[in-house]
Every structure is written in C-alpha cells, then in structure tokens.
Amino acid sequence: MGGCIMTAPRILYCHCAHAQVVPKEVKTAVLQKLCDSQVSFEAVGDLCEMSARRDPALKELVDAPAIKIAACYPRAVKWLFAAAGAPLPKETTEVINMRVQSADDATGRLLAAEISANLPQGKETVSAT
Amino acid sequence: MAIKDHATLKVVVDEGVTAQPLDPAERFALINALLDKGYAVSRATNGTAPGAGPGVLFLGRFSEARTGGHDISNFDVNRICEAVEQARSSAQGLKHGEWKPWFPVIDYDRCTNCMQCLSFCLFGVYGVDEQQRIQVQNNDNCKTNCPACSRVCPEAAIMFPKYKAGPINGDVVSDADLQREKMKVDISALLGGDVYSMLRERSERAKSRFSKERDSDKALKERQKCLVKLAQVGDIPPEVLMSLPSPDEIQRRAEEAKAKAQAALASQTV
Numbered sequence: 001m002g003g004c005i006m007t008a009p010r011i012l013y014c015h016c017a018h019a020q021v022v023p024k025e026v027k028t029a030v031l032q033k034l035c036d037s038q039v040s041f042e043a044v045g046d047l048c049e050m051s052a053r054r055d056p057a058l059k060e061l062v063d064a065p066a067i068k069i070a071a072c073y074p075r076a077v078k079w080l081f082a083a084a085g086a087p088l089p090k091e092t093t094e095v096i097n098m099r100v101q102s103a104d105d106a107t108g109r110l111l112a113a114e115i116s117a118n119l120p121q122g123k124e125t126v127s128a129t
Numbered sequence: 130m131a132i133k134d135h136a137t138l139k140v141v142v143d144e145g146v147t148a149q150p151l152d153p154a155e156r157f158a159l160i161n162a163l164l165d166k167g168y169a170v171s172r173a174t175n176g177t178a179p180g181a182g183p184g185v186l187f188l189g190r191f192s193e194a195r196t197g198g199h200d201i202s203n204f205d206v207n208r209i210c211e212a213v214e215q216a217r218s219s220a221q222g223l224k225h226g227e228w229k230p231w232f233p234v235i236d237y238d239r240c241t242n243c244m245q246c247l248s249f250c251l252f253g254v255y256g257v258d259e260q261q262r263i264q265v266q267n268n269d270n271c272k273t274n275c276p277a278c279s280r281v282c283p284e285a286a287i288m289f290p291k292y293k294a295g296p297i298n299g300d301v302v303s304d305a306d307l308q309r310e311k312m313k314v315d316i317s318a319l320l321g322g323d324v325y326s327m328l329r330e331r332s333e334r335a336k337s338r339f340s341k342e343r344d345s346d347k348a349l350k351e352r353q354k355c356l357v358k359l360a361q362v363g364d365i366p367p368e369v370l371m372s373l374p375s376p377d378e379i380q381r382r383a384e385e386a387k388a389k390a391q392a393a394l395a396s397q398t399v
Contacts, residue, residue: 046230077299
C-alpha cells in the first residue's frame, strides 16, 4: 500500500475542535511539535465542519503534489474530502490517525520526508483474528 | 442559511519574507487558541504565504505594512483572537462552534445504493443525485449524536466520524461488524415492527388506554418505555427520540421518505 515520492508533502492538521474524540494530549503534542519545527503547515479547526460546508480550501489542499493529514480514521478522512467534492489522490495521501496513534508516532510520520500512502483502496473488510 | 452557504475566514500566521518569526511558544499559543475557536490557520514560512484576498487575514510581526495584515508585535493572544473575531464578523464569515458537525458520511466503496437510509431518515438528510445515487443533501438537518441511520445500513457504509466506536467512526469494517450490522438492519425483527410503526402503535395504544382509563401517567410511561428500548437498540440519544414529531407527522414523513427511496430504486432498474 505504501509508496515513496520525493516532493515535500503538504501537512494538514485537524484540531477536531467540536468533539472530544481525539485524545487532547495527542493533538496538543502533535501541534506543539509542528509549531516547534520549521515547516509550513495548514491547521483546521474541524475537518468535518469544512466538509459539511464544502469549503473550497479542501480543493486547494488536494491539489498539492502530496499531502499528509493528521486527523482520524483514513476511511473517514477519505470520504469527508469526497463529500466536499475534493477527492484525495490515493497514491499521494497519507492519513495519520490521532485517535489511535501516539503523539510521537503521529509526529514522526507527519515530519518524515517520505509518504506512505494509506487511503482505503476499495471495499475492505478485515477478518477477526 | 444552510451551513454550506457561509463564507469562511482564513488566518495566515505569516513568518515569511516580510515578517519576523514568532517564538515557538507564542506560535503554539496563538495557533492553538485560534483552532480552539474553530478557525483554519496556515503557518507560512519563507516564500509560502498565499496572496492577499478577500477572506484572508495575515497575522505577523511585519517589518512593513502588509495588505490584509494585522501586526502582532505586541503579542497578546486574547487581543489577537479578538481582532480575528472582528475580521470574521466584518467579512460576515461563519461563526464557528454554533453547530457541532454531526452528519453522515457515505463510504461509496461499500454503499450498494439500497436506499435503506433514505427510507429510514425522517429529517430529510438524504436524497439522490441526478444519477439516482444516494447522497447526503441536508447535513445540518441531522440530529446531533444520533447514529441511527448507520445502524440500518447493511454494509456499514455510513460513518459518523465523531462517533465513539467503530466501524461507525470510520474504523475498518470487520467481519464481526458486518454480522452485527446484518442483525441490526432488520430493526423490525428486533422491535416487532419498523421503528416508526412501533412508535405509532405504542402511541396509539397509549392514546387508547388514556381514553379508556384516563390514566395519562400510564400512557406517558408506555411511551417512555418504548423510547428507552429504542435508545438501547439504536444508541439513539433520548433527546432525539423525545423531539420526534407527532405520530401523524412521523407517518407522513416516513411515507414521504419511503416514496422517495422507492422512486430512486425504480429508476435504477429502468
């Protein structure tokens, strides 16, 4: 599923401001590390709200050569963008799930040079182990 | 005005060519405060600042005047947030936080266009596009914290990203989830009649009992019992159930939704 590209990916961080589903300590630490870094980044108050509004800013974001998104589940992020009329490119999008990943893991992936594309490719169902 | 019709204000923390960089602690405090209020914020370093335009507010320690810029040399987070709020108000931009973004998101990789969600929803959230494909049309009609339509989807294709648990929150769908969803899809089997029919019947029974026994408490208890059962099965917040329209209105809306779904299904087979 993963892939490697050389272009510096754009970084998008979702603060999930209107709900408490992303652990506060994780999102705070991720944002803190982004602010401590030298990188440019986009931060949004709430990706769901932007999707509901079909915010044109989402279209601008998907036009980037590659994008890393720190938010929630990749399946949800994929279809939030699609619902806004801004489908994410499968090959050049990596979603970092702050609901389940640690702050260190999430930041490591966000700031890594390479991208590991991980959008769901289609109808996926996993068997119980 | 529907939420999608509002303009938005974009805030850019400019640390580019014409602005001094902020201290990391100040940068974090500012961006975090703006995000808490729901704003979208770009941090722009060398050469990455977007151009000025309507709906864009630049914040920075500017060495020279900047169009659309607000100088934050005397750093005070609260005052900066007030200035941003003023700019939003002047631009008649969306006031964030007035609506919790709670609405269904369809996973079209899984959706089979069966229209169960369209026939189920009483609040006109769903509709179909020109190709008769199911879509979310009125997301701000959705009842906050109610995931009921996702429960009737046989393919676990309806997500509420702010829901607490998978697969409704967007987590990967497992075989076990699908089995569970298949059990839930026929809510009628669980409740002895479809949800709305059951509500109507219970209400009618309660009404009849009321007229016979003149016992309003008993009728109310009956309705409450019904609502509690529904809330348990569908994880539907009691306040949503309590705000349902009258039984007659429920019937009217359910029939309307069903007719829309049947029309969409019929045109699929043509």
